[in-house]
Amino acid sequence: MSDNYRENPDLFGSPGRFARKTLRVSDVNNYIKSLLMYDSNLSGIYVEGEISNFKRYPSGHAYFSLKDQSSVLKCVMFANQFRKVDFPPSDGLKVVAFGSVNVYERDGVYQLYVDSMHPDGIGALYEKYELLKKKLAAEGLFNDDRKRNPPLLPRAVAAVTSSAGAVIRDIMNVAGRRFPGMPILLYPAQVQGAEAPADLIKALRKVQSDGKADVIIIGRGGGSIEDLWAFNDEALAREIYACSIPVISAVGHETDYTICDYVADLRAPTPSAAAELAVPVYDGLMYEIDQFSLKLNSLAGTVYALKKRELDRVNAGLGANALRSMIDAKYRLLEKDASNLNAIVRSQIGIGTARLDRLESELKAYSYENPLKRGYALVKDSDGKIIKTAEEFRKKGRGELVMNDGSVEIAPAEA
Numbered sequence: 419m420s421d422n423y424r425e426n427p428d429l430f431g432s433p434g435r436f437a438r439k440t441l442r443v444s445d446v447n448n449y450i451k452s453l454l455m456y457d458s459n460l461s462g463i464y465v466e467g468e469i470s471n472f473k474r475y476p477s478g479h480a481y482f483s484l485k486d487q488s489s490v491l492k493c494v495m496f497a498n499q500f501r502k503v504d505f506p507p508s509d510g511l512k513v514v515a516f517g518s519v520n521v522y523e524r525d526g527v528y529q530l531y532v533d534s535m536h537p538d539g540i541g542a543l544y545e546k547y548e549l550l551k552k553k554l555a556a557e558g559l560f561n562d563d564r565k566r567n568p569p570l571l572p573r574a575v576a577a578v579t580s581s582a583g584a585v586i587r588d589i590m591n592v593a594g595r596r597f598p599g600m601p602i603l604l605y606p607a608q609v610q611g612a613e614a615p616a617d618l619i620k621a622l623r624k625v626q627s628d629g630k631a632d633v634i635i636i637g638r639g640g641g642s643i644e645d646l647w648a649f650n651d652e653a654l655a656r657e658i659y660a661c662s663i664p665v666i667s668a669v670g671h672e673t674d675y676t677i678c679d680y681v682a683d684l685r686a687p688t689p690s691a692a693a694e695l696a697v698p699v700y701d702g703l704m705y706e707i708d709q710f711s712l713k714l715n716s717l718a719g720t721v722y723a724l725k726k727r728e729l730d731r732v733n734a735g736l737g738a739n740a741l742r743s744m745i746d747a748k749y750r751l752l753e754k755d756a757s758n759l760n761a762i763v764r765s766q767i768g769i770g771t772a773r774l775d776r777l778e779s780e781l782k783a784y785s786y787e788n789p790l791k792r793g794y795a796l797v798k799d800s801d802g803k804i805i806k807t808a809e810e811f812r813k814k815g816r817g818e819l820v821m822n823d824g825s826v827e828i829a830p831a832e833a
Contacts, residue, residue, distance in 0.1 A: 444523065451521040454528060460519035465491065465530060466538050469511050474500070480507070484515060484530070492529035493517075499533050505643060506673055512538040543643055547650050550677060554652070559659045565683045566664045568633040568696050571703065571780060574601035575696045576631035576663075578621045581606035583639055585668070585689040592693035597700045603631055609638035614648035619657045626662055634661065635692045636678065637668030649676035658682055668692035700781075707777055714770040718763045725756060787822075796820040797828070 454460055467484030474480045478497025483490050493515060495503075507513065517532040536544060554560065575593065579585045586604055593600050607621040608614040618636065625634055636658070638646070648654070649669045655677045658665050667682035668689045679685040686692035729752055790796070797805040799814045808830075811817060816829040 443526070447521055447523045447526045450526075450528075451523060454520055457519075462516070462518060464514055464516050466512070466514045467491065469507055469513060470509050472507055472509050482507070484513070492527060493532050494522075494529055495532040495535070503535060504673065504675060505537055506640065506671055507535070514538050537643065543647065547643075547677070550650065550652055550655075551680065554655055554677065554681065559655065560680045568664045568666065568684070571698060571777075572600075572632035572696065574603050574631045575693075576603045576605055576625040576634045578605045578607055578618060578625065578634060578636040579638055579689075580609045583609070585637055585639055588689040589635060589693045592690045593697040596694065596697045600697050601630075603628075608648075610641070610645055610648060615651035615654045618648065618651075618654055622657055622661060622665075631663065633696045634663050634665045635668055635686075635689070635696060636665060636682070637686075637689055637692065638670070639689075640671040640674060646670050646674060646676055649678040651677070654678065655681045666692045666695055703777075703781070707774065707781075710770065711774060714767060714774075717766065721759060721763060725752070725759065790820070790822040793822075 465484055467486050470483045470485050470490070472480065472482040478500060480495040480500050482493050482495075484493055485491070495517075513535050514537075515530060515532045515535040517530050517534075519528055519530055521528045558564070575589070577586055577589050579589075581604060586602075590602050593602050603625075605621040605625055608617040622634065622636070625631055638649070640646075646669060649667075658667075658678060658681050664683045666684045666686055667676070667678045668686040668691065669676045669678055672687035675685075684692075684695055686695055796819075797811060798818045798820060799805055800817070805811045805814060805817055812830045816827065819826050819828045
């Protein structure tokens with residue numbers, strides 16, 4: 419028996435004899451817990467194995483098992499510790515977990531209480547990543563005071579990513595929903611492998627030399643640290659830092675952080691979120707323009723009414739016997755103020771009108787009405803929704819052809 423037994427002879431019977439009293443289940447579990455708790459061989463240990471049955475609950479706690487060829491060990495990682503994990507744990511992933519073995523008294527189950535963990539076999543990559551992050555942070559590449567917001571209404575959005583991945587489709591879908599007609603310019607590049615950093619740098623420079631886009635989204639889908647390693651490249655980080663156009667980084671999943679995320683002007687958890695940061699909502703812009711127009715039109719009337727009330731108060735205060743010279747002096751002063759105010763109002767109205775005209779011309783440039791005037795047409799279904807493909811039109815059965823001067827009903831030709 420252990421030292422705990424020798425120190426607690428009343429808890430268990432002497433060797434070779436029956437226990438002197440019947441024990442409760444909790445007594446047994448507490449005793450076993452004390453054995454494990456004070457065993458230095460089971461405290462602060464590293465355990466390697468393959469994750470299985472991984473589950474994370476709304477509380478933030480994660481429960482899983484580590485297994486090898488012959489055994490399974492239950493594990494728990496509480497929310498405070500799990501928040502520090504910088505990779506997405508999943509079944510089948512080999513990891514090294516650090517923690518201590520103890521007993522969950524209620525169930526009488528021993529398990530590894532995990533404090534930290536990282537993927538097995540890539541510790542060197544994490545060390546390299548941390549060293550580069552510290553180096554660039556010390557140089558000021560991550561400072562917030564040099565980061566820029568994307569423009570309110572970009573001429574176009576450049577996407578530096580793979581042409582074959584889901585990233586470009588997600589960006590185009592979100593942008594098309596928020597602002598129909600917003601140009602999304604794809605600058606294809608490798609996003610994985612030894613050649614990827616140079617390819618990404620080349621694409622970034624091409625965006626700047628073309629001068630067509632006002633904001634850049636750079637990114638790829640999720641993966642392991644090896645898959646995302648191109649975005650931890652020092653030369654790529656410095657290229658993003660020196661870029662003349664605001665850059666939004668959208669690399670991996672929400673829990674993935676790369677060097678590019680830290681140096682970019684904005685970091686988005688997903689490509690779809692990056693598109694939301696880069697592209698405004700068309701209807702929202704139109705509402706703001708309407709509100710600005712109303713305020714501008716009411717400005718002159720409001721100022722005039724205020725000055726007239728002021729003049730009425732002055733006249734009422736002077737009375738019938740006031741000196742005519744005082745009246746004339748006040749009146750001349752008021753006329754001068756009114757003249758200056760009119761000049762200011764006219765100037766503000768001119769500035770506001772010019773801004774309105776500029777925004778309206780930019781918005782009209784994206785309108786589908788311009789292509790209709792050049793001879794193009796839209797196909798809509800009976801609910802007024804745009805039909806984009808022939809297959810969709812055949813399924814609808816009929817629709818409406820919208821042209822510049824009107825519309826006609828159409829039906830698909832018989833097969």
